[in-house]
Amino acid sequence: MVVPRPVRTENSAASPFVLTDAARISVAGIGADGVARLLSAELASDCGREPAIVAEPPAYGDIAIVIAPGEGPHEDGSDSAEGYTLEVSAEAVRIGAATTAGAFWGVQTLRQLLPAACDGEPLSIDAVRIHDNPRYAYRGAMLDVARHFFTPAEVKRFIDAIVLLKLNHLHLHLTDDQGWRIQIESWPELTRIGGSTGSDGSRGGFYTQAQFRDLVSYAAERHITVVPEIDMPGHTNAALASYPELNPGGVAPALYTGSEVGFSTLRTGDPVTQRFVRDVIREVAALTPGPYLHLGGDECLSTTDADFAAFVQDAFRVVAENGKTPVGWHEVGKAGGLPAGTIGQYWDFTAPRGRAAELALSFVRDGGSVIMSPSDVAYLDIVYAEGDPIGQDWTGSPTTLRDSFFWDPARIVPGLGDAHILGVEAPLWTETVATIEEVEQMVFPRLAAVAEVGWSTAPADTEPVVAARDLADFSDRLASLAEHWDAAGTNYRRVPEVAWPARWSSGAARSGAATPAPREPATEVTEAAR
Numbered sequence: 001m002v003v004p005r006p007v008r009t010e011n012s013a014a015s016p017f018v019l020t021d022a023a024r025i026s027v028a029g030i031g032a033d034g035v036a037r038l039l040s041a042e043l044a045s046d047c048g049r050e051p052a053i054v055a056e057p058p059a060y061g062d063i064a065i066v067i068a069p070g071e072g073p074h075e076d077g078s079d080s081a082e083g084y085t086l087e088v089s090a091e092a093v094r095i096g097a098a099t100t101a102g103a104f105w106g107v108q109t110l111r112q113l114l115p116a117a118c119d120g121e122p123l124s125i126d127a128v129r130i131h132d133n134p135r136y137a138y139r140g141a142m143l144d145v146a147r148h149f150f151t152p153a154e155v156k157r158f159i160d161a162i163v164l165l166k167l168n169h170l171h172l173h174l175t176d177d178q179g180w181r182i183q184i185e186s187w188p189e190l191t192r193i194g195g196s197t198g199s200d201g202s203r204g205g206f207y208t209q210a211q212f213r214d215l216v217s218y219a220a221e222r223h224i225t226v227v228p229e230i231d232m233p234g235h236t237n238a239a240l241a242s243y244p245e246l247n248p249g250g251v252a253p254a255l256y257t258g259s260e261v262g263f264s265t266l267r268t269g270d271p272v273t274q275r276f277v278r279d280v281i282r283e284v285a286a287l288t289p290g291p292y293l294h295l296g297g298d299e300c301l302s303t304t305d306a307d308f309a310a311f312v313q314d315a316f317r318v319v320a321e322n323g324k325t326p327v328g329w330h331e332v333g334k335a336g337g338l339p340a341g342t343i344g345q346y347w348d349f350t351a352p353r354g355r356a357a358e359l360a361l362s363f364v365r366d367g368g369s370v371i372m373s374p375s376d377v378a379y380l381d382i383v384y385a386e387g388d389p390i391g392q393d394w395t396g397s398p399t400t401l402r403d404s405f406f407w408d409p410a411r412i413v414p415g416l417g418d419a420h421i422l423g424v425e426a427p428l429w430t431e432t433v434a435t436i437e438e439v440e441q442m443v444f445p446r447l448a449a450v451a452e453v454g455w456s457t458a459p460a461d462t463e464p465v466v467a468a469r470d471l472a473d474f475s476d477r478l479a480s481l482a483e484h485w486d487a488a489g490t491n492y493r494r495v496p497e498v499a500w501p502a503r504w505s506s507g508a509a510r511s512g513a514a515t516p517a518p519r520e521p522a523t524e525v526t527e528a529a530r
């Protein structure tokens, strides 16, 4: 009962493993102790028991974590970067992997196999053997902290929740018209002014560089790479409002708290703008140990095509000069001349419209790859059902759990197959999403569906997607995952496709997690841009 569905699961009728107070975590191999420390801490918070970690062979009833070449899931012994094997028997639990990431994902599977309400006795896990590895190297969630700000503690809570789904990238949309959320030492007004408010006049806020570094390392310990996004040249009103000299005539616009898009642009080609872009990219690149820096580039409706192309070529080159792989929304493909290896993020529909397919392919032509975030199935801000008080509906219809489950990344853009798809990402835009509880309601369970699309085995070429994926089976696994969400106090939408566990059955009542009170209908969003 694991989400995302493991590649191969062999159930067994043999006696189960019982986790007792005497259990220890036996570690072998470089990095195994770090993974064991996180498992021990997770068992302490999930189950109130904190096994000791020992560097000696496992005894009866222990959990073993073994990291060594050939310990991965492939029977031919070839290593898989994030794969693992998990064997549960009466004697022991054994997680084997060739890498620490693989062992860490094995631990996440183990957590899901343990009973969620694990304060009772005995804690047993059915005997099983799992061989597992991901389909895509990039499996992400995006959180828009620009429209509504979320504190470092809230982002950590979000990280904790996505870890369980084996997602390995957290894309933070740090800047937009409504807010600038990352401290830039050479341009301090960006956060002082641009960070002072948010959508609907909500609380402002920003991350100091120290807080951001702390978030990055919290994520990294959990094998999650933070991908920072500084959106430009459009979606820049917060920056323009902070510095008059970035504007024509030196006059700053007012701060913006509405939900229109496409009205702002940096003054491309201007020397002050160029200095601004270089300073921001340099500081953000220095804060980011991960390989990627996202520069947005979406919906630049107030920038001429020529200005857009020149600006994007220059800014993306600066990212590469700062040692990072640039990422942009697929529109930046229009610019041409991007650094080799630039990654495009596709956000058009599962049936591409206009130039979307051609633009997605342009990244591959230039030696890069594509992250798939089709907005009609992977956008987590779209309403689940008509009339929902939170969420947007510009894609034309609600996105049900079913919609977010029945799609395949390699069947969207003709000619764009798995070899050129880096992975999948589900973005949560927050024009209408104000609290972390509301974030979780929008994200779960649909993010679990996208995580499964990104991790689990691809459908066979000849197989229709609806035949390859089993919604009933997924729903059963989600219902058991939801017991863990309840125990952790993670909110989720009780969509009709799933027979959810009875409410308040476990930790939900303990932790006080509750459905947020309904709000007024969401603000209208201009659709002209899309």
Ligand code: NGO
Pocket: 261, 298, 299, 329, 347, 379, 381, 392, 429, 430, 431
């Ligand atoms: C679009 C737009 C965002 C909105 C979002 C709302 C992209 C890449 N740009 O997606 O600014 O917040 O839709 O769904």
